[in-house]
Amino acid sequence: MIKVVAKNYIKDEKITAFVEAATELVKQTREKDTGCIRYELVQDMKDPHILTMLEEWEDQASLADHGASPHFKKAMEAMKEMIEKPGDSNFYKTLI
């Protein structure tokens, strides 16, 4: 299993638009992507500009398929102008 934490810093005036686009991505991903165990959008309680995806995938192949999906590409294209500064994504294995 692979766990992903993808943290984004969103422009102040784009928060609503980002949440809308990410919500659509979450729905499409849960519905369509094989191997998706968890796919959530969360928002930092202190800084609403920090919007993060918390994900769990069965394996590398399912994660790669997700990255190549039309709904993922469409969301990335829409989101790129909403980004304030580069975020960071980590891909994790569970130790305990």
Add this chain to the structure above:
Amino acid sequence: MIKVVAKNYIKDEKITAFVEAATELVKQTREKDTGCIRYELVQDMKDPHILTMLEEWEDQASLADHGASPHFKKAMEAMKEMIEKPGDSNFYKTLI
């Protein structure tokens, strides 16, 4: 519910010691801390120095009690000399 992502950058020679201390913290937390829904230790698949806690708590009170617990304080005391550089912790609410 509150979700926590607590990311740590650990010194190369302290990775094993950190994993041991964090494993003990995970066990104690799961056993003793009311309101703990999830408490996991994960390791970045590309950079083993990045060791992160992925947490879910019922509410602010349970998270505060965890922070005040003897096992948490003991772990923080042991871990502080293992840290390479400041990490970051985010406290999240779930949007979807």
